[in-house]
Amino acid sequence: xxxxxxxxxxxxxxxxxxxxxxxxxxxxxxxxxxxxxxxxxxxxxxxxxxxxxxxxxxxxxxxxxxxxxxxxxxxxxxxxxxxxxxxxxxxxxxxxxxxxxxxxxxxxxxxxxxxxxxxxxxxxxxxxxxxxxxxxxxxxxxx
Numbered sequence: 001x002x003x004x005x006x007x008x009x010x011x012x013x014x015x016x017x018x019x020x021x022x023x024x025x026x027x028x029x030x031x032x033x034x035x036x037x038x039x040x041x042x043x044x045x046x047x048x049x050x051x052x053x054x055x056x057x058x059x060x061x062x063x064x065x066x067x068x069x070x071x072x073x074x075x076x077x078x079x080x081x082x083x084x085x086x087x088x089x090x091x092x093x094x095x096x097x098x099x100x101x102x103x104x105x106x107x108x109x110x111x112x113x114x115x116x117x118x119x120x121x122x123x124x125x126x127x128x129x130x131x132x133x134x135x136x137x138x139x140x141x142x143x
Contacts, residue, residue, distance in 0.1 A: 001025075002107030005124075007117065009101055014094060015086040018042075019105055022112060023085050032093060033076040035113055037123060040089065040097050042112035045078075051111075089114070 006019040018026060031048040035041035043051055055072055058065035075096070079087040089099065097116060104120035106113045115123065 001109055002112050003109070004107045006105045008103050008105050010089065010094070010099055010103055011086075014089050014091060015082075016089060016103060016105070016114065017084060017086050018081060018112075019107075020085065022105075022107065023081060026081055026087075029078055029080045030087065031076050031078050032087065032089065032114075033073075034071055034093065034096050038097050038119065039123075040093055040099075040114040042087070042114065043110075047110050 002022055002025060004019070004021065008016055008019070010016055025044050026042075028045045030045065031043050033041050033043075052073075055069050058069060060066060060069075075093060077088075077090055077093070081087060093099075097114065098119060099114070099116050102117040104115040104117050104124075106115065106120065
């Protein structure tokens with residue numbers, strides 16, 4: 001399980017050191033793809049198979065599902081940690097997420113999100129406000 005928030009920097013070659021706590025879960029490799037709200041998602045290989053299956057189960061007759069599937073899979077790249085625990089973030093993905101130097105690496109239980117630090121600060125503040133004010137029970141049918 002991926003938990004916590006970490007600050008890292010993108011190096012000149014477009015690589016990022018993954019937090020040491022995340023490396024064991026990524027030993028077999030990972031897949032990096034576009035995420036919602038202009039972040040990047042990182043899935044362990046096992047989790048990627050589950051997520052890919054969910055996306056593939058969407059109806060191809062639905063234009064939104066086709067567009068989602070195209071963006072999700074076309075941008076995906078499989079990666080392996082190098083000897084220093086780094087993964088390569090391709091330029092197209094860095095551009096999509098607006099990644100330059102300072103990054104936030106966030107564990108979200110079953111996946112990792114990589115954000116430009118300034119964007120993450122805004123998203124996290126909004127999420128914290130929502131979280132602090134929630135009064136209903138969250139469920140699959142609810143929010």
